[in-house]
Structures are given as C-alpha cells and as structure tokens.
Amino acid sequence: MNFDRRRYLERVKERESGSPVFKNCFFAYLFGGGICALGQLLLSLYLFWGLSERDAGTLVTVTLIFLSACLTGIGVFDSIARIAGAGTLVPVTGFANAVVSPALDNKSEGLVTGVGAKIFTVAGPVLLYATLSGALYGVILYVVRLFL
Amino acid sequence: MRKVIRFSDPVSIYARASAVGKTEYDGPLGALFDFHDGTDRFGADTWEKSEESLSLAVLNFALARAGESQDEIDLLFAGDLQNQCVASSSGCGTLGIPYCGLYGACSTSGEGLLLASLALAAAPSLSRAAVVTTSHNAAAERQFRLPLEYGGQRSPTAQWTATAGGAFLLCRSSEPFAPPSAPRIVACLPGRALDSGVTDGANMGAAMAPAAADTILRYFSLTGESPSDFDRIVTGDLGAEGSALLSELLRDNGLDLRGRHRDCGVLLFDPLKADVHAGGSGCGCSASVLSALFLPALERKELRRVLFLATGALMSPSCLLQGESIRGIAPLIVLESGKTGGDK
Amino acid sequence: MLGAPLDYLFAFLVGGLVCLLAQLLIDLTKLTPARILVVYVVLGVFLGAVGLFEPLADFAGCGITVPLIGFGGNVARGVREAVSETGLLGALTGGLSAASGGTAAALCFGYLVALVCHSKPKHP
Known part of the structure; x- marks a missing residue:
C-alpha cells in the first residue's frame, strides 16, 4: 500500500473540522455565568443571615459542591455537562463532579480499595498543582520578605 | 504467509445470535437483534458482570437456535475489551467448552471467525466451533476512559463503544448436519x-x-x-x-x-x-x-x-x-x- | 437586601467569560479538560500571589471565586496569611487549610453519594 504517514496525519487533522465552537461557547458562557450568578445569590443570602464574608464564601462553595454531588449521584450532571461543557467544568461544580464520579463509579470495587483509592483519580491533579504552586508562592514570599 | 487462505471445504456459519443494550436497540437496526436489555445490566449488579452475562446469554441463544448443547461444541474462540478478556472467560467460557481467549480490540469478531475457520480446516477431529465477542459501553468507559458520571464533552471524532454481543456457530460445510443454506x-x-x-x-x-x-x-x-x-x-x-x-x-x-x-x-x-x-x-x-x-x-x-x-x-x-x-x-x-x- | 443587581450581572458576565475562555481552549487547542483545570487553579494562585485576585474578586464576586481560579486564589491567600503568622512553615500549611472547606465537602459528599447511589449507563 502506498501510505505516507505524515500526509495521512495532515489529512486526519484537516478532517477534524471539530467541535461546534460557537454553540459550545454560548452554552459554556450561559451555564458558567449562571452558576456564578447562583453563587452570588447564595453569597448574598448567607451574608444576609449574618455570616462573615469569609464563612459565607466557603459556604457558597460547599453548597455548590453539595448540589453537584447530588446531581452526579442521580445521574443528571453528565447530561447537563454534555451541553454546558466548560460552563460546568470550570466552576467548583466541575471539581465536585470530578471527585464524586470516580467515587461512585468504583463503589463496586470496595469502600477502601475502590471509592477510597480512586476518589482523586480525576481531581488529583488540581489538588496537587494548587498545593504545589501555593507552597512555591509561600517560599518565594518568605524569601522576599527576608530581604525587605 | 502473505497469501489469501482459501478453504477447499468452506466453513458454514450454521447458527448465530445477537444481543444489544438500550441505545443500540433504539437505533435503526433495533428490531433485527435477537434480544436486548433496556437496562444494559443483563441481570448483573456490576458492569463487568453485565458483560459476562451478555456473553453467556448470546452463546446460549445461538446454541438454542441450533438445537444443540454446549457439549457438542469442540472449541470456543471468544474475546471482549476487558482485561484478560474476563467477560468471555467468566461469561461464555463458563459453559466448559475448550476456550481460546482473543484480544483484537474491536476486530475480535473477525479474528475469531478467521481462527475458528482455520482450526476447523486444519483439524478434522473438530466438528463444531463457536465464536463469541462482546463489548459493554459502561465497562469499557470505566476501563479506558472516565467514570460514567463524569461530566465531559466528547470529541466529534470519538466513537461510542456499543453494548452488544454476537455469537456464531461454525462447522465445515461438508458436515452432514451443516444446513445447505447457511452462509x-x-x-x-x-x-x-x-x-x-x-x-x-x-x-x-x-x-x-x-x-x-x-x-x-x-x-x-x-x-x-x-x-x-x-x-x-x-x-x-x-x-x-x-x-x-x-x-x-x-x-x-x-x-x-x-x-x-x-x-x-x-x-x-x-x-x-x-x-x-x-x-x-x-x-x-x-x-x-x-x-x-x-x-x-x-x-x-x-x-x-x-x-x-x-x-x-x-x-x-x-x-x-x-x-x-x-x-x-x-x-x-x-x-x-x-x-x-x-x-x- | 440581597445585594445589588449589578453584583449578579458582573458575576454572570465575568464567570461566563472565564468559562468561555476555557471552552475555547478545549475546542481549539489539544488541551484536555484536566489540563485546563490545572492551568486555571495555578492561574488563581498566581493572581493571588501578584495581588490581582482580591481586586478582581471585589469587582466580579462569585464570577471569580466560584470558578477554579477562586480555589487557587484561596490557596494563595491562605499561604500569605500563614507565612505572615508562622514563617516558612506557612508555605506548607496555608494552602490546604484555606482550601479545606471545598476539598472536605467534595470528599465527604462524594463518599455519601457513593454509598447511596449507583452509576447509571450512559445513553447518548
């Protein structure tokens, strides 16, 4: 067979006209903005109930994570995310789904060896790089302050 | 080695069976399959076992259609997408038929039919061989991709692992029991x-x-x-x-x-x-x-x-x-x- | 009583924009969602470190704090406070302490959901 791998890969790439970018972006904006606006509503509510700014912020995160966990549990989150794309991925809802879905999925392999061992398979990188970059920032901050 | 292998005594596919899950049943060919399970579970509580159960059921269906028992089958070629082909060994493999597990990814059906034909052509002592291949969307997603409930968008070029299985019973066409009309x-x-x-x-x-x-x-x-x-x-x-x-x-x-x-x-x-x-x-x-x-x-x-x-x-x-x-x-x-x- | 209407507008507009940028990265580059989340969380830490996170959060509220950038911003804030209090050790203790609410919530709810629910087959 006359097969030029490089030309073939170019052809494969050309054919990948790809995702409906405009539609995806529209829904990402709509859902992403909507989730943030919902967060804002929760924040106002918690502040109104007399929580401190910081506690209210944390509680907003916890509430959104709780909602995402429930939606993941009843099997709705993935259907919404198929439309919303980055709109549900990037808010903390996506982090929650990334933790809950492997936990749920690996339940059949045991509560320690399944749920426990697999719970961070998807969300692990986020936690790792958040911690790592935070620690790096801390060291730099400490060193800079030594000389100021 | 690079020759087309021709069978002087062609191999008849004298019985067949097919089974699918919900999405496949709802598709354009839905009515043609022998049976389906709208829950995709095939009576099992985990997705891996569901595929095992599908693998067993589809071979049993083919055997019933041929009016034969598993004891009459001399050799079984079967494969699926799971590690060590467990859906086959713990599925249709449990019938006690001498078993060869195959791993050819999605080509396993063709690989199995090819090997079973070669075996029947090469060994006159074998009279009947069976080929079974299955895949299960949920089991494959879990093994190769992401958790089922993970919310992501699939690439436009991505394909959907079918929840489906097929079983084929083969013999040399010169055998007296081979139906003349069989492909x-x-x-x-x-x-x-x-x-x-x-x-x-x-x-x-x-x-x-x-x-x-x-x-x-x-x-x-x-x-x-x-x-x-x-x-x-x-x-x-x-x-x-x-x-x-x-x-x-x-x-x-x-x-x-x-x-x-x-x-x-x-x-x-x-x-x-x-x-x-x-x-x-x-x-x-x-x-x-x-x-x-x-x-x-x-x-x-x-x-x-x-x-x-x-x-x-x-x-x-x-x-x-x-x-x-x-x-x-x-x-x-x-x-x-x-x-x-x-x-x- | 429940905040100014403009707060909601800015949260929606900025939050949507943050998600739209991520969607563009997914669709137009070969960056996988996992990498984008990592980029966003590190970006949050960076914005916090250079002092841009707080002004942005004041302006856009949940539009910045709810996306994963907020997770990173929280980590940076925690580290800064902990380094001020305990010195170098704070570089290790501050980040996860500040992010502990969300992380613990995800873990606990994840466990509970895993106990109660079953994963369902996907039907496209």
Whole structure:
C-alpha cells in the first residue's frame, strides 16, 4: 500500500473540522455565568443571615459542591455537562463532579480499595498543582520578605 | 504467509445470535437483534458482570437456535475489551467448552471467525466451533476512559463503544448436519498491525482506516478480484470519520469501492437520535451487526458475496499517554451465501 | 437586601467569560479538560500571589471565586496569611487549610453519594 504517514496525519487533522465552537461557547458562557450568578445569590443570602464574608464564601462553595454531588449521584450532571461543557467544568461544580464520579463509579470495587483509592483519580491533579504552586508562592514570599 | 487462505471445504456459519443494550436497540437496526436489555445490566449488579452475562446469554441463544448443547461444541474462540478478556472467560467460557481467549480490540469478531475457520480446516477431529465477542459501553468507559458520571464533552471524532454481543456457530460445510443454506466463509486474509501514526485516543476511526485499507488492497492485489465481485464490503467500526478516510486512502491507491462499502459502526446508531458522534465501536458492534443484518441477508440470498473486515484499534491508555501512536488491525473474511435452490 | 443587581450581572458576565475562555481552549487547542483545570487553579494562585485576585474578586464576586481560579486564589491567600503568622512553615500549611472547606465537602459528599447511589449507563 502506498501510505505516507505524515500526509495521512495532515489529512486526519484537516478532517477534524471539530467541535461546534460557537454553540459550545454560548452554552459554556450561559451555564458558567449562571452558576456564578447562583453563587452570588447564595453569597448574598448567607451574608444576609449574618455570616462573615469569609464563612459565607466557603459556604457558597460547599453548597455548590453539595448540589453537584447530588446531581452526579442521580445521574443528571453528565447530561447537563454534555451541553454546558466548560460552563460546568470550570466552576467548583466541575471539581465536585470530578471527585464524586470516580467515587461512585468504583463503589463496586470496595469502600477502601475502590471509592477510597480512586476518589482523586480525576481531581488529583488540581489538588496537587494548587498545593504545589501555593507552597512555591509561600517560599518565594518568605524569601522576599527576608530581604525587605 | 502473505497469501489469501482459501478453504477447499468452506466453513458454514450454521447458527448465530445477537444481543444489544438500550441505545443500540433504539437505533435503526433495533428490531433485527435477537434480544436486548433496556437496562444494559443483563441481570448483573456490576458492569463487568453485565458483560459476562451478555456473553453467556448470546452463546446460549445461538446454541438454542441450533438445537444443540454446549457439549457438542469442540472449541470456543471468544474475546471482549476487558482485561484478560474476563467477560468471555467468566461469561461464555463458563459453559466448559475448550476456550481460546482473543484480544483484537474491536476486530475480535473477525479474528475469531478467521481462527475458528482455520482450526476447523486444519483439524478434522473438530466438528463444531463457536465464536463469541462482546463489548459493554459502561465497562469499557470505566476501563479506558472516565467514570460514567463524569461530566465531559466528547470529541466529534470519538466513537461510542456499543453494548452488544454476537455469537456464531461454525462447522465445515461438508458436515452432514451443516444446513445447505447457511452462509459460508470461503477465504480469509489476516490483518497486519499497522502503525497509523494517530496519537489521539478519541479518533479511533483514523487509527484503524490505514489497516483496513492495507488488508483490502492486499486482498484485491493477491486475488485479482475487484470490488464489483462483491455485493457489500463491510468494515467493523471505522465510524463516519474512519470510513471517509478509508475511501480516501483507497482512492490514493486507485481503488474505488463504488457505493458497496458499509460500516457496522455507522449502521448501528442513528446520528440524529443518538449523539454518538462518529459512530459505534467495540467488539460487539461488528459482531452484532454481522449477525443481525448481513448473515440473514446472505441466508435470504439478498446478498451473495460479502467482504467482511472487522477493524480494531490496538490502544493502550498507558502507552497512549507515553506518546505511542495507535496501531490498527483488520482481519478479512470472504462470506458467500449457501447453496440451496440450485444456484451457484 | 440581597445585594445589588449589578453584583449578579458582573458575576454572570465575568464567570461566563472565564468559562468561555476555557471552552475555547478545549475546542481549539489539544488541551484536555484536566489540563485546563490545572492551568486555571495555578492561574488563581498566581493572581493571588501578584495581588490581582482580591481586586478582581471585589469587582466580579462569585464570577471569580466560584470558578477554579477562586480555589487557587484561596490557596494563595491562605499561604500569605500563614507565612505572615508562622514563617516558612506557612508555605506548607496555608494552602490546604484555606482550601479545606471545598476539598472536605467534595470528599465527604462524594463518599455519601457513593454509598447511596449507583452509576447509571450512559445513553447518548
């Protein structure tokens, strides 16, 4: 067979006209903005109930994570995310789904060896790089302050 | 070694069975399958066991259709997508038939039919062989991709692992019990593991198309036949993307399939009703469509000669992450309709 | 009583924009969602470190704090406070302490959901 791998890969790439970018972006904006606006509503509510700014912020995160966990549990989150794309991925809802879905999925392999061992398979990188970059920032901050 | 293997005593597919899950049943071929499970669970509590149960049930269905018991089958070739082919060994393998597990990714149906034919042709002491292949969407997603409830968007070139299974019972056509009308495997050509260069795990069609083109071109150049000698040239699961690439590759080499090409992955789903992107895939995809659509058409003599190439993307998630490209494979078998009614 | 209407508008507009940028990265580059989340969380830490996170959060509220950038911003804030209090050790203790609410919530709810629910087959 006359097969030029490089030309073939170019052809494969050309054919990948790809995702409906405009539609995806529209829904990402709509859902992403909507989730943030919902967060804002929760924040106002918690502040109104007399929580401190910081506690209210944390509680907003916890509430959104709780909602995402429930939606993941009843099997709705993935259907919404198929439309919303980055709109549900990037808010903390996506982090929650990334933790809950492997936990749920690996339940059949045991509560320690399944749920426990697999719970961070998807969300692990986020936690790792958040911690790592935070620690790096801390060291730099400490060193800079030594000389100021 | 690089010759087309012709069977002087062709191998008859004397019984067949097919089964699918919900999405496949809701597709355009839904009514043709022998049975389905709307819950995709096939009576089991985990997805891995569901596929085992599917594998066993589809072989039992074929045995019942032939009116035979498992004790009459001399050799079983079976495969699926799970590690160590557990769906097969713990599924149809539990019937106690001497068993060979196969791992040819989505090409396993073709690989199994090819090997079973070779075994029957080579060993006169064997009289009956069975081939079973299955795939289960949920089990495959768990093993190869992401958790089922993970919310993500699939790439437009991605394919949908079918929840499906097919079983075939084979014997030499000279055996007295072989029904004369049964479709026959008259020749075969093993595929070559061909490096596609594709490193995108979400574009299996592109990874398999060069292997399919390679086998087709080798077959026609070795035999001197042309696509017009066949009513259909059926590929396993190239999907829409892979099918288009296949016809471009063949055109580069001066071959035009002239509307005879069909792809099981494209046929299995209605793209307007199910958002499966480029089409179906998985060991069960080609097996179930061959069993439910093309074999009956050969039995009814609506089709006389069919070239069937199951296609497989030999993909390991670890090797893919390590930057290796995906090799494709496409074993070929030549199917002809049986010999009743005085024709041929 | 429940905040100014403009707060909601800015949260929606900025939050949507943050998600739209991620969607563009997914669709137009070969960046996988996992990598984008990592980029966003590190970006949050960076914005916090250079002192841009707080002004942005004051302006856009949940439009900045709810996306994963907020997770990173929280980590940076925690580290800064902990380094001020305990010195170098704070570089290790501050980040996860500040992010502990969300992380613990995800883990606990994840466990509970896994106990109660079953994963369902996907039907496209």
